[in-house]
Amino acid sequence: MTIKPQRNKADQGETSKERILASAESVFAEWGFDGASVRRISEEAGVPVALINYHFGSKAGLYRAIFEKRAPAIMDQRIAGLRLARAEPDLDRRIDLVVKALIYPMFSLRGESPSADFGRMIVREMSDPQSEARGIFRDMFDPVAEMLTDAISKCFPDWTLEEVHWAYHTMLGAMMIVMTDNGRMARLSGGRVSSDNWEEAARHMCAILVAGLKYRDRDQTRGSED
Template identity: 65%
Template structure:
């Protein structure tokens, strides 16, 4: 009679079971592709239970973000603060890049279905359907602005356009790896694999860091802004 989870309310275990299954199915099939019944089947519960616990499909979707998002936010914040204390400029650039990349790839490695959440996140960013659009704006825009400001501090002579494009380039490169579903391994014949989180993060960080540090401003100087 005595159950292992005595301290928590009995519903919590099934709630987590549903959440975990949802993470897996959403990550594999996307928001539209995932169905309540597939999630219910994988969680081994009746469909109605999901609506009871999470209200609706988007409610369940939001719950996934609410679970894993704060950790990323905090780690990025810490990463940026750490970068600010670094006296050496070259290392500081690298630390800012890592503040963006590492927390995301770290989540993939740490959490059981972190890769699924990574896919969900990247898909949400790229999904034109309005469903969860607010999610991203509310959750990630603040830390994104901090990242952009950090880049601007590193390169005081850059225009705002250059700073912003630098951030977007970094973000896109990261998303491309997060969202990969086997093509990288296929194209490389196994020499590169997005499931190898450490190696993936290191390679991307390396290129992006170099890209920032050695960016040739002459190429984009004549844009809209004149510089002295």
């Protein structure tokens, strides 16, 4: 009865499939979908290339699998945040909770390094025209996005549809840049401000966005009618 290698638990402790997912996340984040090669991913995972196609069908299948693994947790946190917001009767206080329901679940990714990679993947996917074809956002993010725009319009019953959607997208964009920032903020501030501190990031952004929604000059945005 010899001691067989049996997946070397101390060294890696995961199945090959999980190790592929983990290395793919960091490689996709750094190089993008096209820039990343399945060989680089497989090397980093310590498995032969063919295993990727065996487990995930294709490079695109692996890419999507990462989102299917990570997105639900974020969506659940947002839904939970929105439930809290709905329980707040004072609309002035409620919008604060809605904004935080959008921002915080995403920022809890930054900081802990493995999940920061997923944040970068989201932003890349967002800024890629090809993402329409992949349908990842449509399938996994849009439903909660609609809940959020609904929640915003409930907080500001007299807003036009344009105002609601521009507000949502403004918030979304502000969030994007923090997730994708890699050193530029530190460079511009002479190293005194860093985007790594996600708690600080969330505090600043929420403060600006909440005030922006509450106090913006609607004369410029209300539109002519309806």
